Amino acid sequence: MTRTEVETEFLEGSYNVVPNRTISELIVKNMREIGLPKYSAEDLMFAEEIAKTISPEMKIAQLKKSKRPGWERLVDKLIDDEVPDPWGEGEVSHGSTDVADVSWQTPTVEFGTPTWVLGTPAHSWQAVAQNGVGIGHMSLIFAAKVMAATAIDLLTNKDTLDKAKEEHRQRISNKKYTSPIPPDKKPPLDAWEK
Numbered sequence: 001m002t003r004t005e006v007e008t009e010f011l012e013g014s015y016n017v018v019p020n021r022t023i024s025e026l027i028v029k030n031m032r033e034i035g036l037p038k039y040s041a042e043d044l045m046f047a048e049e050i051a052k053t054i055s056p057e058m059k060i061a062q063l064k065k066s067k068r069p070g071w072e073r074l075v076d077k078l079i080d081d082e083v084p085d086p087w088g089e090g091e092v093s094h095g096s097t098d099v100a101d102v103s104w105q106t107p108t109v110e111f112g113t114p115t116w117v118l119g120t121p122a123h124s125w126q127a128v129a130q131n132g133v134g135i136g137h138m139s140l141i142f143a144a145k146v147m148a149a150t151a152i153d154l155l156t157n158k159d160t161l162d163k164a165k166e167e168h169r170q171r172i173s174n175k176k177y178t179s180p181i182p183p184d185k186k187p188p189l190d191a192w193e194k
Contacts, residue, residue: 014180017110018103018171022164023150024086027111030149031083036114037138039079046133047078050126051117059119067091079135080114104177107164111146115139 039047056075063071069087074080102108116130130136154161 014098015100015104015177017097017100018108018168019089020103020107020109020164020167020171021086021089022160022167023107023109023154024089024111026150026153026160027109027146028083028086030146030153031111031113031142034142034145034149036081036083037135037142039138040134043134043138044078047117047130047135050120050130051078053126054117054119054121058121062119062121074118077118079116080118101177101179104172107168111143113139113143113146 060075063074067088068074068084070084073082097110099108099110115136116127117135120126120130154164
């Protein structure tokens with residue numbers, strides 16, 4: 001009646017992450033055994049300068065947004081110096097990740113390490129600056145050690161691996177993963193040229 005035409009432009013699609021408590025607890029155990037990064041005096045001086053560019057309100061908002069239990073303890077800290085127990089299980093993240101689609105195929109987790117001054121907004125110049133110096137480098141090494149230790153644990157402890165796999169089976173139960181991207185859809189390689 002209105003002779004309206006609709007054209008759909010499909011750019012992306014992803015599922016929500018399927019959490020895995022078994023692996024999350026293993027990662028926390030390894031983080032605690034390995035120990036958080038130790039920063040140099042120079043790294044901490046740099047961190048203090050970055051912290052001056054983040055308002056107390058922004059820092060509190062970022063900490064609150066994390067929904068981390070006890071986030072209030074971090075308000076007066078420069079860099080996170082705790083390894084918390086896993087939290088937020090079953091909550092939908094405000095970010096997007098293709099890791100979520102992987103988590104429907106196999107037990108998968110994501111974890112964070114203290115890479116930035118608390119309150120640093122993601123995708124900001126402050127984040128980029130910290131990634132390129134000692135703070136980011138030490139966090140990268142710490143994360144690599146945690147991933148390696150967790151992989152070794154899963155490869156050498158069949159009971160833990162079986163428990164993670166069983167948890168995964170129970171979480172997805174009879175739900176079947178179907179890619180949200182239509183099978184005939186080609187990658188929109190020209191989407192960002194417009």
